[in-house]
Amino acid sequence: MNCTITRRTLLKAAGLSLTVSAVPAARAAATSTTTATLSARPGHAAITRGETPATAIWGYDGQVPGPLLRLRQNDTLEVKLKNDLPQPTSIHWHGIRIDNAMDGSPLVQQPVEPGDSFDYRFTTPDAGTYWYHTHTRGYEQLTRGLYGVLIVDEAEPLAESFDQEHILVIDDWLLDKEGQIDEETIGAMMHMSHGGRSGNWASVNGVNKPEISVDRGGRTRMRLINTCNARILDLDFGELDVWTIALDGQPVAPARLENQLVLAPGQRVDLAVDIPENFSEPKILGIAMRDSIYEAAYFVASDKPPLKPRDNSPEALADNPQSKLVLNLDNPLKVTLDMQGGAMGRMREASLGGKMTDIRTLVRSGKVWAFNGIADMDTAQQPLFEARRGSTVTLDITNNTSWPHAMHLHGHHFRQIRADGNSVTPGPWRDTHLMERGEQHTMALVADNPGDWLIHCHMVEHAASGMTGWFRVT
Numbered sequence: 178m179n180c181t182i183t184r185r186t187l188l189k190a191a192g193l194s195l196t197v198s199a200v201p202a203a204r205a206a207a208t209s210t211t212t213a214t215l216s217a218r219p220g221h222a223a224i225t226r227g228e229t230p231a232t233a234i235w236g237y238d239g240q241v242p243g244p245l246l247r248l249r250q251n252d253t254l255e256v257k258l259k260n261d262l263p264q265p266t267s268i269h270w271h272g273i274r275i276d277n278a279m280d281g282s283p284l285v286q287q288p289v290e291p292g293d294s295f296d297y298r299f300t301t302p303d304a305g306t307y308w309y310h311t312h313t314r315g316y317e318q319l320t321r322g323l324y325g326v327l328i329v330d331e332a333e334p335l336a337e338s339f340d341q342e343h344i345l346v347i348d349d350w351l352l353d354k355e356g357q358i359d360e361e362t363i364g365a366m367m368h369m370s371h372g373g374r375s376g377n378w379a380s381v382n383g384v385n386k387p388e389i390s391v392d393r394g395g396r397t398r399m400r401l402i403n404t405c406n407a408r409i410l411d412l413d414f415g416e417l418d419v420w421t422i423a424l425d426g427q428p429v430a431p432a433r434l435e436n437q438l439v440l441a442p443g444q445r446v447d448l449a450v451d452i453p454e455n456f457s458e459p460k461i462l463g464i465a466m467r468d469s470i471y472e473a474a475y476f477v478a479s480d481k482p483p484l485k486p487r488d489n490s491p492e493a494l495a496d497n498p499q500s501k502l503v504l505n506l507d508n509p510l511k512v513t514l515d516m517q518g519g520a521m522g523r524m525r526e527a528s529l530g531g532k533m534t535d536i537r538t539l540v541r542s543g544k545v546w547a548f549n550g551i552a553d554m555d556t557a558q559q560p561l562f563e564a565r566r567g568s569t570v571t572l573d574i575t576n577n578t579s580w581p582h583a584m585h586l587h588g589h590h591f592r593q594i595r596a597d598g599n600s601v602t603p604g605p606w607r608d609t610h611l612m613e614r615g616e617q618h619t620m621a622l623v624a625d626n627p628g629d630w631l632i633h634c635h636m637v638e639h640a641a642s643g644m645t646g647w648f649r650v651t
């Protein structure tokens with residue numbers, strides 16, 4: 178008999194850092210189900226830490242980030258979304274290889290009307306760091322704070338590998354002098370056609386410049402999530418000893434971080450960070466700006482006596498089913514994706530509603546970008562491609578624009594492949610891949626998840642103004 182155990186989700190209103198002992202340690206004999214109710218509703222957040230009145234936000238349970246959802250690999254998550262907002266909404270479970278009907282995109286779900294609710298239910302095949310966020314009017318609802326963290330713990334607990342865990346959700350906010358979200362610029366064409374909306378305040382776990390308590394001599398697993406609308410984060414850890422151990426939830430061979438860490442909107446990274454035994458002064462988590470470091474957070478020593486530092490480098494995380502997928506590059510379905518448009522671009526016209534439309538009319542219609550000459554591929558009858566389940570697809574993506582873009586795939590991960598003589602070198606599996614301007618990358622995926630899925634730029638202003646398409650797996 179399949180025993181189903183309902184357990185409370187680990188909900189933490191503030192301060193997402195927790196010790197490893199707080200992670201559910203005992204493995205249930207059978208898979209279990211975690212349930213939660215999330216009310217999408219207005220609330221307030223002390224983003225500026227008292228420098229202004231609290232910021233009016235929209236958040237899950239009225240807080241930002243929303244409640245931490247945490248379950249074990251292969252378990253089931255049931256979430257009732259209650260919409261207590263004045264407009265329709267939905268939830269996308271970013272990076273989870275999910276049942277298509279639960280993906281939250283407009284391809285598979287009518288947004289939930291105000292006062293209504295929707296029950297999401299899915300299993301979590303891959304361990305890792307994920308997040309959930311609105312997929313309706315993202316340029317407004319993500320701006321207002323509708324996102325939270327979803328952690329899937331490894332089927333076999335890792336308690337001995339780390340002394341601590343920290344979850345760092347990094348966002349930026351465009352606030353006025355009273356600390357309120359600048360509403361006039363929500364969805365502004367200026368942001369859509371340029372680099373998206375960037376803020377004038379940064380937050381880590383919902384507050385500006387928090388202090389993050391770390392154990393001296395300890396090794397902490399840091400899970401970082403970029404929830405910014407559009408800002409690409411160049412993160413600087415100063416002298417701390419940092420290894421990358423997973424990207425977008427998928428394990429990678431531990432590699433020491435030698436430079437700044439680039440985290441595009443939507444992306445996550447898991448790090449192993451060794452805190453020196455004699456650590457005393459606050460260390461800065463910096464965001465590299467053009468010619469300076471913005472101090473996003475401070476690592477400060479906890480009151481605990483120093484631990485004996487490890488002399489081994491971090492162990493690799495166990496592979497996920499996703500990371501074991503094998504590309505068949507002998508005879509892939511080859512797809513070309515030309516990203517066009519935006520300010521300082523060359524696009525003069527694109528198809529809109531099936532008609533070739535000049536750029537001025539496109540701008541008036543709120544569309545300034547196009548995939549393969551189509552400015553509304555998100556609602557087009559024809560998908561970007563249709564693949565048989567289990568087949569390998571290569572996506573030849575060219576960023577023919579003057580802006581970087583973070584390309585996000587729903588329901589799947591993909592990896593960059595580089596032809597190197599006769600061999601092919603695959604990059605890490607990711608669900609969100611940064612394309613700098615002018616770059617051409619060949620990405621490959623195993624189309625193993627049936628349904629209709631979005632592919633879009635995760636700079637949410639771009640996604641809303643032409644940079645969204647879809648594909649079908651049959």
Ligand SMILES: [Cu+2]
Nearest residue numbers: 582634636639
């Ligand atoms: Cu973009």
